[in-house]
Amino acid sequence: LIVSPPESEILFFTAKSYFFLNQYNNALRVFREILECEPTPGEMIRACYWTAKSLYALGELEEAIACYKSYIYAFPREKQAHFDLALCHLNSGRSDMAESSFLQFKKLGGSEELLCLYLGIVYYHQGNYKEVIKLLDQIPICVQALHWKGLALYELSRYEEALECFTTAAKQEARPLYYKMMGNASLRLQYYFEAKICYEKALDLDPTDHDLEKLIAIAGNCLK
Numbered sequence: 001l002i003v004s005p006p007e008s009e010i011l012f013f014t015a016k017s018y019f020f021l022n023q024y025n026n027a028l029r030v031f032r033e034i035l036e037c038e039p040t041p042g043e044m045i046r047a048c049y050w051t052a053k054s055l056y057a058l059g060e061l062e063e064a065i066a067c068y069k070s071y072i073y074a075f076p077r078e079k080q081a082h083f084d085l086a087l088c089h090l091n092s093g094r095s096d097m098a099e100s101s102f103l104q105f106k107k108l109g110g111s112e113e114l115l116c117l118y119l120g121i122v123y124y125h126q127g128n129y130k131e132v133i134k135l136l137d138q139i140p141i142c143v144q145a146l147h148w149k150g151l152a153l154y155e156l157s158r159y160e161e162a163l164e165c166f167t168t169a170a171k172q173e174a175r176p177l178y179y180k181m182m183g184n185a186s187l188r189l190q191y192y193f194e195a196k197i198c199y200e201k202a203l204d205l206d207p208t209d210h211d212l213e214k215l216i217a218i219a220g221n222c223l224k
Contacts, residue, residue, distance in 0.1 A: 008034055008037060008039050008040075008043045011030055011033060011034050011037075012031075012034060012043070012046065012047065012050075014030050015027045015030035015031045015034070015047075015050065015054075016050065018030060019050065019053065019054060019057075022057075024054050024057040024058045025058065027050070027054045028051060028054040028055065028058065031047050031050050031051040031054060032051060034047040035047050035048070035051065045070075045071060045074045045075070048067050048070050048071050049067070049068075049071045049081065051067050052064045052065075052067030052068045052071065052084065053084065055067060056084065056087070056088055061088050061091055061092040062092070064088050065085065065088045065089070065092070068081055068084055068085040068088060069085070072085065077108055078108075079104075079105050079108035079109060079110045082101050082102075082104045082105040082108065082110075083101070083102070083105045083110060083114070085101045086098045086099075086100075086101030086102045086105060086118065087118075089101060090118070090121065090122060090125075093125075095122050095125045095126050096126075098118075098122050099119065099122045099126075102115055102118055102119055102122065103119075112138075113139045113140070116135040116136065116138050116139045117135075117136070117139055117142075117144060117145060117148075119135055120132045120135040120136045120145070120148050120149070120152075121148055123135065124148050124151060124152055127155075129152040129153075129155045129156050130152075130156070132148060132149065132152040133149055133152050133153065133156075136148060136149040136152075137149075141168070143169050143172050143173050146165045146166070146168055146169035146172075147169055147177075147178075149165050150162045150165030150166045150169065150178075150181060151181070153165060154181060154184065154185060157188075159185040159188045159189050160185075160189065162181065162185045163182055163185035163186060163189070166178045166179075166181045166182045166185065167182060170182065174205065175205070176202045176203075176205040176206035176209060177202075179198045179199070179201040179202035179205065180198070180199065180202040180209070180212065180215075182194075182195075182198040183195045183196075183198035183199040183202065183215060183219070184215075186198060187215070187218070187219060187222075190222075192219050192222040192223045193219075193223060195215075195219040195222075196216055196219035196220055196223065199212050199215045199216045199219060200216060203216065
């Protein structure tokens with residue numbers, strides 16, 4: 001593709017190849033090259049969408065949002081674009097706008113399971129913890145659902161249930177956060193030995209988290 005004539009279609013497949021190889025800077029460069037070459041309206045809109053996806057992958061959220069909005073203006077019933085825009089809003093801290101875009105995704109026939117998961121994340125950021133649990137209880141158990149449900153349960157001081165969530169999540173994916181939250185819940189429940197073990201496992205996985213050393217000391221002192 002690189003040595004082929006620089007026609008729009010060839011440039012598009014070149015850029016997508018870069019994108020799927022996780023070479024997002026190269027993908028963005030080529031998609032922008034398409035936009036600068038007087039493309040047809042269809043080529044311009046398609047390149048705009050993939051430019052947005054590349055920008056999102058690079059963490060350039062404001063530019064990605066602008067590109068997604070341009071695409072949605074041309075294709076207002078494209079549900080995936082609304083979902084992608086909602087993710088941008090969510091990751092940029094605009095939970096209300098994320099909620100609106102996710103609900104539009106639902107209105108256009110988007111997946112109920114995805115909607116429950118991501119609206120649960122939105123409501124967690126809004127502090128609506130009971131609604132988080134209600135939504136996540138409607139979908140099959142997965143690590144992401146356990147993650148956010150566990151955090152919501154912890155915020156509601158439902159420590160036994162939070163501990164169960166993070167224990168199940170840690171069996172599927174051994175993340176330092178899950179062991180740390182297991183330790184926090186155990187500490188609240190006065191399971192001091194279990195808390196110390198969980199904090200030590202978390203520290204083994206993430207030696208850079210210096211808070212864990214303090215928490216291990218607290219759990220150890222409580223044991224005495």
